[in-house]
Amino acid sequence: MKSDWTNMDETEFIDGVRLEPENVLFAGKDKLRKSAADLTDEQIEYLSVAFLENDLPADQLPDLQGNLEQKRESRIVFDLIQKTKLTPPVIFYEHKSSLKRLTVKQKVFRMTTAGLSAAAAITVLILSYVFVPGFLPVRNNQVVSEIIQENSPETLLIAANKPIIVRSETVSIETDNIIPGIDISQTAEFVENTSMSETISMPDPSLAKEVITVLPVAAVFVPGSAGIDYQVPQLSLIASDNNFVAVAYDDSRGRVRRFIASAFREKILREKTYSDGPLRPYEIAKGSVAGINKLLGWDMEIKETQDKSGEVKSVYFSSTLLSFNAPVKKTDE
Amino acid sequence: MTVKEYNRAVDEYADAVYRFIRADLRDDDRANDIVQDSFEKLWNHVSEIEYPVSKSWLFSTAYHTMIDIIRKEKRMTSLEESNGMELLTDSQYTDLNEILHAALERIPEQQRSAVLLRDYEGYSYREIGDITGLSEAQVKINIYRGRVALKNYIGKIETII
Known part of the structure; x- marks a missing residue:
């Protein structure tokens, strides 16, 4: 209890002790007062940036405006800062497609499409190989001696799938020295295989038969009125045995078909030199395989192998699931 | 985030991220790499990240990847070093x-x-x-x-x- 009385007395005592402030005023207040015009350059910069960022408190806006109205330098600073707003350039990311992912539906659709495409390509290849005659030409560059049947009166030549130019000359030859059974008039023509850049001149017509039977279609002497019962293209002369299969090249094909053929070879097969001749099934299959590889990142391969004479020996197909090497049948053997 | 939303993010944000990094680095190839890297990381976390935050996530990832590259190349300019x-x-x-x-x-x-x-x-x-x-x-x-x-x-x- 005594302790409580002591505390009470002390509290009352402290309450009675108060310091009263002196009644003194600061005389230099007016000197401390500032107007908007007194804002420093740094403050103007700060307020200008805040204004640009739409971050300036409403009660500070009049200060800024007041300063800008009174100080030209501040206006310049303010204007410059307002110009620092960047405008994004109009550029786009070009590789968006590489970033995208397939949904399950898209994956199923793509796999189905790819599978069907692959199956179609392989089917075309196999069917073409089996059913289409001349799909894999085996009669290229045949030795003339294998083709000419000497006892056949309508026999003449030539098995070569390259351009042939006929150079007309008039020569006198003896019929019996050439091919038995053929009635040859007094004019004849030399056939020149331009791809081999070789012309065989025959100063002595009696040597013609020998040349023909030895050389592989470099040049052949052709009697002018040999009575060929076969419609041949202009400027070319082709004859064969009874089993001759004409090359299915139709010059009367439309421009569109020629364009498609040349574009296919140029754009899809990426051939440096390309013709507008009819597309072979092998080329279509090759293009299909290339397209599927590019689309799906697969590694299928189709390739034809040739022997030294350029004759197709076999077709090789390879994929992760299936590989085969199909030899080419020679139809005339 | 679904695959569809991820692809939507590609359509909507790839340009912006690319512009930001390209303007910062001044290097098209690097910017391209960083964008691809950022979206690859987004794809790796596609099930964890919600679409609404994917934009800031992409920017953040791209920014930090860029900073790492800059630091590796010692191209970082500090305030003190700034000339x-x-x-x-x-x-x-x-x-x-x-x-x-x-x-x-x-x-x-x-x-x-x-x-x-x-x-x-x-x-x-x-x-x-x-x-x-x-x-x-x-x-x-x-x-x-x-x-x-x-x-x-x-x-x-x-x-x-």
């Missing part, structure tokens, strides 16, 4: 925006990124802070300093012109 706003007097500028982008190369990385995110994407201070890992106050001061630096640069250019 100020030396003028490219031999440059031929065609417009103010080009001048500003040239000036951007000469300000510190944090200021540059803050200004770019603010101007290109209109991000708030807080969003920029989330992307860059800075506080709002730091973002604000970076933007202020960046703007003043740009102002000084174009001021000198205007004086010359």
